Amino acid sequence: MKIATYNVNGVNGRLPVLLRWLAETAPDVVCLQELKAPQEKFPEEAIKDAGYGAIWQGQKSWNGVAILARNAQPKEIRRGLPGNADDEQSRYIEAVVNDIVIGCLYLPNGNPAPGPKFDYKLQWFEQFAKHAKQLLKEGLPVVLAGDYNVIPTEMDAYKPERWVEDALFRPESRAAFKKLVAQGWTDAIRKLYPNETIYTFWDYFRNAYGRNAGLRIDHFLLSPQLDKRLVAAGVDHHVRGWEKTSDHGPVWIEVRDE
DNA sequence: ATGTCCTCTCTTAGAGGA
Numbered sequence: 001m002k003i004a005t006y007n008v009n010g011v012n013g014r015l016p017v018l019l020r021w022l023a024e025t026a027p028d029v030v031c032l033q034e035l036k037a038p039q040e041k042f043p044e045e046a047i048k049d050a051g052y053g054a055i056w057q058g059q060k061s062w063n064g065v066a067i068l069a070r071n072a073q074p075k076e077i078r079r080g081l082p083g084n085a086d087d088e089q090s091r092y093i094e095a096v097v098n099d100i101v102i103g104c105l106y107l108p109n110g111n112p113a114p115g116p117k118f119d120y121k122l123q124w125f126e127q128f129a130k131h132a133k134q135l136l137k138e139g140l141p142v143v144l145a146g147d148y149n150v151i152p153t154e155m156d157a158y159k160p161e162r163w164v165e166d167a168l169f170r171p172e173s174r175a176a177f178k179k180l181v182a183q184g185w186t187d188a189i190r191k192l193y194p195n196e197t198i199y200t201f202w203d204y205f206r207n208a209y210g211r212n213a214g215l216r217i218d219h220f221l222l223s224p225q226l227d228k229r230l231v232a233a234g235v236d237h238h239v240r241g242w243e244k245t246s247d248h249g250p251v252w253i254e255v256r257d258e
Numbered sequence: 259a260t261g262t263c264c265t266c267t268c269t270t271a272g273a274g275g276a
Contacts, residue, residue, distance in 0.1 A: 009276085010264050034276085036265060061265050062275070109276060149276095203276095204262035247263080247276080 001098060001255050004236075005031040005145040005218055007106070007201075007248035011064070012036075015043055017245050022050050025236060027252055028070050029097050031104035031145045032056075034246075035064025035090075042066065055079075059090040065104050065146070069097045077101070081127045082134075091124070100226065100255075101135065105146035110167030118167050121149070125176045129183070132221070136184050141226035141258075144185070147248065148219050150177045152187070155197065156216035158208075168217060185221035188253045192233045200235055201248045209240050218251045229256040 004027040008014045011032060022030070030052070035042065039058035047054050053073035056066035057080070067074045074095035081092050091106045105128065110121030135142050151169045154160040163169035181187055189198055199214025208214065222230060232254040240249040 013264060034264090111276075204264095206261055208261095244263095 001029070001100075001257055002027045002252055003029040003031075003100075003102070003143055003145065003220070003255065004250050004252040005033070005104070005147070005220065006250040007033040007147040007218060007246060009034050009246040009248065010036040011066070012041065012043060014244065014246055015046060017239065017242055019046065019050055020242070021236065021239050021250055022052065025250070025252070026070065029074075029100075029102055030068040031102065032066040032068065033064070033104070033106035033147045035059075035066060036061060037064055055093060055095055057090040057093050063090045063106055065090060065093045065106050067093055067095045067097070067102055067104050072097060074102070081124075081131050083130065084124070084127050087124070092128070099141065099258075101140050101142040103135070103142065103144040103146075105144060105148070107147065107149045109149050110173065113165070113167040113170055118170075121167060122172055122176065125173075125180075129176070129180045132180060132185070133183050136223055139225065140223065141229070142223040143226055143253070144221040145219070147217060148177065149217055150174065150219075151215050151217055152177050152190075152219075156199075158199070158213040158215070163215075168215070181221065184224060186224075186227040186230070188220040188222050188227075188230055188233050189216070189251070191227075191230070198235060199237070199249075200251050202240055204247050218248060220251070220253050222253075226255060229258065230254075231256055
């Protein structure tokens, strides 16, 4: 079973790219972020015609998350984080597909830092970590997939020294990610590729993709019950080279069926 | 500082966000 995450950067603006990638790689589950579309403008029909059931939480202009399942309907567990009821930003949605709990997240960017946006990032992170801990306690196969907006280590940035003041790489962000993983999660990409340079995002500026000046900020965290089933992972980085493409590439893992 | 590209609006240019 192949599970993917993809920050599409506008689900309608990128629809041809999304559909082309779905047809080419046929992932079983897809977590999408940055829909940038209100609830009623999600391209439900086109995605259904491509063979995918979907649940989504939209928002005008910004954010927005969705879970797609091939030839199936994701069974929704929740939208929004528990304890975050007054959060107006659509950043989390959770469903069960094939007995696997799929948490799809779009963690706040947090720039400029320091400032209120960075405070919001850290507060959201804390709420998310609290929920993640609860999920671990349930002992189920769980994947938390999405755009974490965190560069975990120096290995994960083309020029880490350029990012030290940035909300994606500040010590507080890295520490929050590290603390989350330490609850008992496995960073799937890093587990399978402990020493390789792997990027999931390339800025639109300065030909970043052409120079492979990227960042690794889209992650899969696996609970122990899913980690033991992990067989492969990768980045469909060629998609980042397509016309009218997102600044992120799709990232995927493959897990054994049980 | 800059670069690019998305979406929305007091819309066809500019603002805000990433």
